[in-house]
Amino acid sequence: MEHERTLGDGEDLVIEMRKISKQFSGVLANDEVDFTLKRGEIHALLGENGAGKSTLMNILYGLYSSDGGEILLNGEKKEFSSPNQAIQNRIGMIHQHFMLIPTLTVVENVALGLKDQRFYRLNLKKVEKRIMELSELYGLAINPWARVGELSVGEQQRVEILKVLYRDAQVLIMDEPTAVLTPNEVTELFIVLRDITKRGNSIIFISHKLWEVMEISDRVTVLRDGRRIETVETSLTTREKLAEMMVGREVILQYDHPPVRVGAPILQLEDVHCADDKGLEVLRSLSFSVCAGEVVGIAGVDGNGQKELAEVVHGLRHVDFGKIFFNREEITNKKPRQIIARGLAHIPEDRHSTAIVMDFSVTENLTLMNFDSPPFTTYGMRHSRVCTEYAQRMSDLYDIRGGGVTEEIRNLSGGNQQKVVIARELDRNPDLLIAAQPSRGLDIGATEFIQKQLIAERTKGKAVLLISTDLDEVLAVSDRVLIIYKGEIMKEIIPSQASFEEIGLAMAGVRD
Amino acid sequence: MSSLFDISITGVLTATIRMAVPLVLASLGGVFTARVGIINLALEGMMLFGAFSGFIGAVYSGSAIIGAVCGMAGGALAALILAFLSITAKANQTVAGVGINITALGITSYLLSTLFGYGNRPYGVASFSNIAIPVLSDIPVIGPVLFDHSLLVYVTYIAVPAVWYLIYRTPAGLTIRATGENPRAVDTLGGNVMRTRYLCTLASGVLAGLAGAYLTIGQMGQFMENVTAGKGYIAVAALIFGKWKPLGAVAASLLFGFAEGLQLRLQIGESPIPFQFLSMLPYVMTMVALLLFVGRAKAPAAMGKPYNRQD
Ligand SMILES: Nc1ncnc2c1ncn2[C@@H]1O[C@H](COP(=O)(O)OP(=O)(O)OP(=O)(O)O)[C@@H](O)[C@H]1O
Ligand SMILES: [Mg+2]
Numbered sequence: 001m002e003h004e005r006t007l008g009d010g011e012d013l014v015i016e017m018r019k020i021s022k023q024f025s026g027v028l029a030n031d032e033v034d035f036t037l038k039r040g041e042i043h044a045l046l047g048e049n050g051a052g053k054s055t056l057m058n059i060l061y062g063l064y065s066s067d068g069g070e071i072l073l074n075g076e077k078k079e080f081s082s083p084n085q086a087i088q089n090r091i092g093m094i095h096q097h098f099m100l101i102p103t104l105t106v107v108e109n110v111a112l113g114l115k116d117q118r119f120y121r122l123n124l125k126k127v128e129k130r131i132m133e134l135s136e137l138y139g140l141a142i143n144p145w146a147r148v149g150e151l152s153v154g155e156q157q158r159v160e161i162l163k164v165l166y167r168d169a170q171v172l173i174m175d176e177p178t179a180v181l182t183p184n185e186v187t188e189l190f191i192v193l194r195d196i197t198k199r200g201n202s203i204i205f206i207s208h209k210l211w212e213v214m215e216i217s218d219r220v221t222v223l224r225d226g227r228r229i230e231t232v233e234t235s236l237t238t239r240e241k242l243a244e245m246m247v248g249r250e251v252i253l254q255y256d257h258p259p260v261r262v263g264a265p266i267l268q269l270e271d272v273h274c275a276d277d278k279g280l281e282v283l284r285s286l287s288f289s290v291c292a293g294e295v296v297g298i299a300g301v302d303g304n305g306q307k308e309l310a311e312v313v314h315g316l317r318h319v320d321f322g323k324i325f326f327n328r329e330e331i332t333n334k335k336p337r338q339i340i341a342r343g344l345a346h347i348p349e350d351r352h353s354t355a356i357v358m359d360f361s362v363t364e365n366l367t368l369m370n371f372d373s374p375p376f377t378t379y380g381m382r383h384s385r386v387c388t389e390y391a392q393r394m395s396d397l398y399d400i401r402g403g404g405v406t407e408e409i410r411n412l413s414g415g416n417q418q419k420v421v422i423a424r425e426l427d428r429n430p431d432l433l434i435a436a437q438p439s440r441g442l443d444i445g446a447t448e449f450i451q452k453q454l455i456a457e458r459t460k461g462k463a464v465l466l467i468s469t470d471l472d473e474v475l476a477v478s479d480r481v482l483i484i485y486k487g488e489i490m491k492e493i494i495p496s497q498a499s500f501e502e503i504g505l506a507m508a509g510v511r512d
Numbered sequence: 513m514s515s516l517f518d519i520s521i522t523g524v525l526t527a528t529i530r531m532a533v534p535l536v537l538a539s540l541g542g543v544f545t546a547r548v549g550i551i552n553l554a555l556e557g558m559m560l561f562g563a564f565s566g567f568i569g570a571v572y573s574g575s576a577i578i579g580a581v582c583g584m585a586g587g588a589l590a591a592l593i594l595a596f597l598s599i600t601a602k603a604n605q606t607v608a609g610v611g612i613n614i615t616a617l618g619i620t621s622y623l624l625s626t627l628f629g630y631g632n633r634p635y636g637v638a639s640f641s642n643i644a645i646p647v648l649s650d651i652p653v654i655g656p657v658l659f660d661h662s663l664l665v666y667v668t669y670i671a672v673p674a675v676w677y678l679i680y681r682t683p684a685g686l687t688i689r690a691t692g693e694n695p696r697a698v699d700t701l702g703g704n705v706m707r708t709r710y711l712c713t714l715a716s717g718v719l720a721g722l723a724g725a726y727l728t729i730g731q732m733g734q735f736m737e738n739v740t741a742g743k744g745y746i747a748v749a750a751l752i753f754g755k756w757k758p759l760g761a762v763a764a765s766l767l768f769g770f771a772e773g774l775q776l777r778l779q780i781g782e783s784p785i786p787f788q789f790l791s792m793l794p795y796v797m798t799m800v801a802l803l804l805f806v807g808r809a810k811a812p813a814a815m816g817k818p819y820n821r822q823d
Binding site for chain 1: 687690700702
């Protein structure tokens with residue numbers, strides 16, 4: 001009977017998931033979720049961090065076993081108890097965190113686990129040939145003999161896509177494929193995705209970025225707190241409506257900037273030059289200033305000196321030429337400690353490797369900068385109760401959720417980890433806040449919270465330097481935007497007065 | 513020089529091969545575990561088990577070959593314990609390894625004295641004798657150094673390229689190498705992480721067990737308490753020194769074997785250096801090698817980390 005209904009709909013369903021439930025030690029990650037995928041469509045799965053998107057797809061891929069519900073493939077009921085079965089049924093998944101082996105070459109990564117190899121001999125030439133065919137067919141340029149660890153993130157993703165295409169998948173699950181890509185790479189990826197569906201394959205596209213979903217998908221399913229909220233045709237909805245379904249309340253996509261008096265310059269760069277890790281000059285004659293009471297945004301395609309800019313201001317990278325002033329005092333090539341002592345706070349780009357200690361608790365991470373000084377430590381004795389109370393207060397203030405202050409920070413969602421960093425940095429009451437990609441990988445709720453904090457700092461009369469490759473973010477938060485290209489400022493704009501085209505050209509290095 | 517230390521190049525090199533063989537076998541075993549991401553300090557215990565069971569097998573069967581097979585089985589048994597503790601029970605692998613080593617020492621010493629009592633050790637036990645390979649063994653220097661040994665040495669000669677081929681030239685080898693770097697990637701491509709890890713741990717036990725048997729029945733036919741005397745740890749050092757690669761481990765084993773061979777020859781040659789110092793040579797070399805190189809080499813990324821699908 002169920003079977004008939006599927007066919008009766010007159011729709012060509014590749015996958016039908018019915019009432020899928022999954023519980024993780026207390027958390028109901030999926031609560032009777034229904035999901036269908038039509039042949040040839042791109043179906044977006046939208047939801048905030050922790051909504052249960054990855055869980056649902058890991059169940060489809062056979063990595064997780066569901067606690068209830070059933071899965072139909074081409075109208076037939078199937079058990080997926082291991083990725084092997086999913087692969088055999090031509091389902092491929094590109095995971096949120098890449099499943100690559102950096103020490104191996106592209107061909108080896110693709111060849112791993114292939115069934116068409118003879119057991120006594122690994123035939124990489126054969127794999128290479130097919131990779132080249134696919135790469136040509138889909139425009140996925142790649143050097144098959146390159147070591148994966150040496151590839152850019154965009155190229156690594158191509159390897160992931162090739163792995164799935166090589167196995168001849170008819171269903172591609174892509175778990176937040178754009179989280180780590182630059183805007184250009186996203187555009188390229190979208191071309192590839194459209195190409196894949198034109199050949200009759202279907203794609204499940206997980207994201208929490210609204211414009212991406214609006215641009216690439218045919219239908220959208222919104223998940224919230226493990227439940228399916230709605231499935232809609234993309235053409236019949238709007239960003240605002242999707243945001244509301246996702247968060248469960250109205251969301252502001254545009255912020256107020258209460259007027260403040262712009263004060264004295266806090267940070268000034270004069271003709272700064274520096275080199276990257278390979279010794280190539282990445283900042284060339286960079287000059288600008290950030291004043292008290294303003295957010296200055298640095299926009300640009302990733303890799304144009306943004307990372308190094310944050311590092312030279314923080315004293316983490318040597319300035320080869322030029323001067324940097326902080327509150328009118330020169331800080332060029334001073335030690336990070338000295339610069340921090342003058343009132344710098346930094347939300348670094350890569351929070352996992354530089355901002356937090358994954359094995360430490362929330363409390364320990366919150367007191368990381370000053371655990372050894374009063375009130376946390378007096379006469380060499382650490383007062384854990386004082387620390388806990390402080391952490392509790394910060395958690396309430398910054399809305400840090402997930403497990404309490406004694407929980408190891410690795411068990412928190414990305415958004416909550418970032419909130420810990422922000423709480424710690426802002427509580428030091430800095431004069432200047434550098435925020436590098438502060439909302440990368442975070443959902444709307446967390447992003448909104450963090451962006452509001454940046455604006456609140458500026459309204460309090462602090463200087464904020466926002467470095468982000470997310471143009472929406474830079475435009476929504478900044479008072480002034482500087483566009484960086486190859487380590488130089490190409491253009492300065494006021495967000496409300498500039499067009500996207502104008503900005504896009506400057507980002508590509510075109511001067512007017 | 514030769515008047516004072518009676519050491520010929522041929523003599524030293526022949527001793528090098530003899531001393532290196534157990535290290536080569538055990539460190540090749542270590543390659544298997546390292547490449548699937550398991551810390552294997554238990555090589556010492558596996559060798560000791562292999563040495564003991566190999567000896568017992570030879571005593572009761574009267575056949576050196578059956579003894580060698582028993583040795584491999586003994587090593588595999590110890591490996592099974594390591595596999596269970598580190599893969600299934602997800603215990604700390606360093607602790608598991610050291611635990612196995614201590615247990616091996618205790619059990620073999622105890623069984624030895626209960627089976628044979630004191631001063632009643634069997635002698636004339638079946639062991640491997642030298643087989644000079646025709647033609648090849650007549651080549652000057654190379655001949656006696658490489659081609660006048662017991663069967664186990666020749667087996668080792670074959671094991672080296674075989675392990676290398678398996679690891680670098682077969683689909684299974686690719687899975688092995690990937691498992692040590694990113695087991696989740698293997699899992700998502702339909703590979704079986706648990707099975708790969710179990711099989712490789714067993715393989716390391718077989719090789720280390722054979723290495724142990726070589727010590728007891730490879731030349732003479734005797735078992736002494738703690739007959740391995742830290743050779744398993746030296747194999748671990750050779751493995752690290754050789755950057756967890758089969759050929760690297762073999763080269764490092766040869767180097768340590770050379771130190772030992774030289775030391776033995778110097779002792780026989782009545783060198784003026786007290787023999788206690790000479791005996792230290794291989795161990796000192798191990799430490800120096802580790803000091804100089806261990807920081808630079810990069811271990812497989814998933815080393816020591818148990819795999820759990822759902823986290
Ligand atoms: N292996 C696991 N063990 C315990 N809890 C888990 C596990 N995987 C997911 N969860 C929990 O299940 C819920 C859903 O997580 P899931 O990863 O599916 O969310 P998501 O929508 O993919 O979020 P994100 O956007 O952050 O990737 C979360 O509360 C998460 O903490
Ligand atoms: Mg996810």
